[in-house]
Amino acid sequence: MAEPLPDLIEEFVNDSTGDDPATILMALSQQDTVYIASLLESLPVERRLVVWEGMPRERKLAVLVEMRSDPREILIDATPHNEWASIFADIDAEDLLELLDSLPNKLVDLAYQALDSQERKYFRDATQFPDSQVGHWINHELLVLPANAKVREGLRLLRREVPQHCDSIYLVNRSGQFSGLVKVTRLFVAHEHASLFELTEEAVTPLLGTEDVSGASLQVQRSGFSALPVTDEAGKLIGRLDITSASELINEFYERQVMASAGMDEDEDLFSPVAKSARNRALWLGINLLTAFLASWFIGLFEATLQQVVALAVLMPVVASMGGIAGSQTLTLIVRGLALGQVTPANMRALMLKELKVGGVNGVIWALVIGVVAYFWFTDVMLGIVICLAILFNIVAAALAGVFVPVILDKLKIDPALSGSVILTTVTDIVGFVAFLGLGTLFLL
Incomplete structure (x- = not known):
């Protein structure tokens, strides 16, 4: 052990x-x-x-x-x-x-x-x-027979060493093009003189070697087979993608997504040299600094308000934090949906409405809670109303940003897992500060 x-x-x-x-x-x-x-x-x-x-x-x-x-x-x-x-x-x-x-x-x-x-x-x-692409990672150990082969030939093939994750025999024509797939278990109950082609599984579409590897790996995981055949553009069988390779590739994809969300490389060594680690992480720290300065500039527009109502400065982190968390929850959901191909223009409107409703419900609940806390903390009814409205507005805006930011980045061919969180944080900070300080200027001065 x-x-x-x-x-x-x-x-x-x-x-x-x-x-x-x-x-x-x-x-x-x-x-x-x-x-x-x-x-x-x-x-x-x-x-x-x-x-x-x-x-x-x-x-x-x-x-x-x-x-x-x-x-x-x-x-x-x-x-x-x-x-x-x-x-x-x-x-x-x-x-x-x-x-x-x-x-x-x-x-x-x-x-x-x-x-x-x-x-x-x-x-x-x-x-x-x-x-x-799938063609880079295919397995070449196959069980292959001509399309006109009989069951007895399939059984004879199985008496040899069967490669790992081979639950099917692939049939090809004289040109080597994929013709069908027969599950091995069907051979044991069929007559030995029966044609293998008559036992082929319906609705089995081979993967193309040029397909995106993460999408193809998901197809293998959902197929119910231990592997799926892979063909070239002409339909010629070139190999298979098995369940082990598919699972490893999917795991690497998600690890890459998680690390990219922090602006890091999934291959980074735990004990890589300090200079290399610092260099790798410096870029996103710099980008974050620029976005922080942008948010600070918006805060500076309300300098007079902050000088007169100090309580606003005390409560500002609450507004930013609530918006950031709400937005990141939506962002994570949408990034996953994009990676799995589940978010499309067809369901975008319904998805946006659903997230708006979720943001509205949470916004109302937590706006009331924070408004009551602010009132008892500073004994100021109007301050409680201001932060209540700002929280509600920022959480709803965060829900919208959590949907649109990754979708727009994806359309621009920018990895939303890599840059989405930075942009989202900037949006929620600016919206939250402007809403809170703007309302404070209107109602408290």
């Missing part, structure tokens, strides 16, 4: 396992490659390199494949060149594609030479597609 990851991290960080390769090997011998990859990413760089050096070479390739790019590159740079021939001994096209962006050109060439002729062809074919 694998030792819990936090315990193993503590052992390696506190040096209780020592620097002896035999000790490291014993500690990792019962762990799988995903576990080891996660462990290495969790260790400070110095300890990570010690553990990496103590690992057996035959496991290093599989561990590298499972790691994120940034921590992986540190280990690649630290590995002596004379070790790579043995590390690449069992490499295949899928492994090389996964490592392609992390390896220097000399190592890519070395790994390519280690592939057999068939794997080299798979690698060349895959690199014809960018990594955002």
